[in-house]
Amino acid sequence: AQSVTQLDSQVPVFEEAPVELRCNYSSSVSVYLFWYVQYPNQGLQLLLKYLSGSTLVESINGFEAEFNKSQTSFHLRKPSVHISDTAEYFCAVSDNYGGSQGNLIFGKGTKLSVKP
């Protein structure tokens, strides 16, 4: 069965510092990978996705993630964070074939806290 590991449950960082949120997944077969962000008392917003093609994917608000098949990782990075980036971040994986096709398996989440 698929599993997703987010290695850090909490990441405190100062404003304008760089940040990396780590995500590893278990599957060795073809998968789709996602990062979702959840602000307090809100639903999940799709931040970025890897379906195929370039292994480096970028979001409109400065986040990027790189798919590394050999290390089964999909780490999220931002070179300079803002206070408004404070939120819970979930990494998710789905199989792109088979009976469980499309089912999202979430990591436990990483709470990013940006301090002034």
Add this chain to the structure above:
Amino acid sequence: DTEVTQTPKHLVMGMTNKKSLKCEQHMGHRAMYWYKQKAKKPPELMFVYSYEKLSINESVPSRFSPECPNSSLLNLHLHALQPEDSALYLCASSQYRDAEQYFGPGTRLTVT
């Protein structure tokens, strides 16, 4: 437009009540989902509808009853819930089963 709407935003109900949660999307998506999210936890999949047919029911108690009246609407009927059912209930949709999912803002449910 990547909007999924959910009503109500908040719901407080007693254990003997019957209520319904509603979800709507107008993106032409053919797959819709219900998730349950407890505090400080990731979402847990409850139900999946694909082309208006229930394709996955993740061993959810029968006090939760999903309904998909048409391709844009998804309901979750609630009856005889327990206090441990208190959670954020999230609806999501995707173009197809293996496409990215877009989530609604959720309904915060409290069972007293």
